[in-house]
Amino acid sequence: xxxNSPNPSPTLSQxxxxxxxxTLPGVPGVPTSPSPLPGAxxxxxxxxxxxxxFPRPRQPVLxxxxxxxxxxxxxxxCGDTEIGGFGVxxxxxxxxxxxDFVTVAQKVTAxxxxxxxxxxxxxxxxxxxxxxxxxxxxxxxxxxHPGDSPTPSSTDEDTFQRVFxxxxxxxxxxxxxxxKTYARLRFNIGPGGQSMVPVEVDYSVPFPASDFQGWxxxxxxxxxxxxxxxxxxxxxxxxxxxxxxxxxxxxRRNQELDLPRGEAELLDDQEWLAEELxxxxxxxxxxx
Numbered sequence: 001x002x003x004n005s006p007n008p009s010p011t012l013s014q015x016x017x018x019x020x021x022x023t024l025p026g027v028p029g030v031p032t033s034p035s036p037l038p039g040a041x042x043x044x045x046x047x048x049x050x051x052x053x054f055p056r057p058r059q060p061v062l063x064x065x066x067x068x069x070x071x072x073x074x075x076x077x078c079g080d081t082e083i084g085g086f087g088v089x090x091x092x093x094x095x096x097x098x099x100d101f102v103t104v105a106q107k108v109t110a111x112x113x114x115x116x117x118x119x120x121x122x123x124x125x126x127x128x129x130x131x132x133x134x135x136x137x138x139x140x141x142x143x144x145h146p147g148d149s150p151t152p153s154s155t156d157e158d159t160f161q162r163v164f165x166x167x168x169x170x171x172x173x174x175x176x177x178x179x180k181t182y183a184r185l186r187f188n189i190g191p192g193g194q195s196m197v198p199v200e201v202d203y204s205v206p207f208p209a210s211d212f213q214g215w216x217x218x219x220x221x222x223x224x225x226x227x228x229x230x231x232x233x234x235x236x237x238x239x240x241x242x243x244x245x246x247x248x249x250x251x252r253r254n255q256e257l258d259l260p261r262g263e264a265e266l267l268d269d270q271e272w273l274a275e276e277l278x279x280x281x282x283x284x285x286x287x288x
Contacts, residue, residue, distance in 0.1 A: 087140030
């Protein structure tokens with residue numbers, strides 16, 4: 001050491017703190033990672049996310065306003081034939097709520113309905129002019145059955161496929177005179193499909209009063225009943241066509257066709273056909 005040189009003070013160094021090792025419970029001698037100091041880098045665990053529940057879609061329901069239901073019932077009991085028409089949904093947000101039943105010119109029998117193509121086109125144009133979309137007037141096909149069974153016939157199925165098969169969705173509805181109903185919704189979106197839908201009368205919506213005179217005028221203007229051998233002239237509720245007139249007309253028709261039948265046989269044939277159709281409807285309904 002040099003003289004007069006101060007003796008430097010020794011530097012005191014503190015030993016580094018060693019982490020305290022812990023052992024796994026029940027396994028002596030197996031150290032774990034050091035326990036962190038309280039509050040040093042401790043992360044708070046996130047609360048579990050609440051489960052998300054998605055409500056099941058409600059089953060579609062075909063609903064009628066009291067006015068539309070009363071009008072359809074009136075037409076069902078107005079004659080001894082089928083009667084067809086279109087359901088009109090006034091509310092575009094509720095396409096399955098039928099506010100009116102509208103008929104067009106048609107030829108009808110006890111087992112069939114044939115619409116006049118020109119009349120259908122005119123009806124569609126009138127609805128478009130009134131501001132309605134096709135989903136509100138050209139998707140709901142309604143018709144009646146004079147028997148007790150609402151089961152669609154093969155003719156009904158062919159008509160539904162031919163006329164409404166290309167629509168994105170459509171409904172076939174049948175009201176039988178016995179009060180039973182049939183409603184089937186078919187949709188062609190995606191893979192497509194079809195299902196039966198329940199029917200209700202919704203009394204919670206506003207509806208106008210019945211219009212028997214207007215319904216009678218619509219029936220007389222649009223409904224043309226037909227028999228096996230042709231149309232009955234002047235028929236229709238309130239047309240004044242009485243039973244004696246029918247007998248006279250059937251006699252004239254038989255003479256024109258040179259048929260070896262009298263009016264009694266012709267009437268018996270008509271009654272027999274109606275009974276057979278009723279029995280067939282009941283058998284088809286019971287087999288479901």
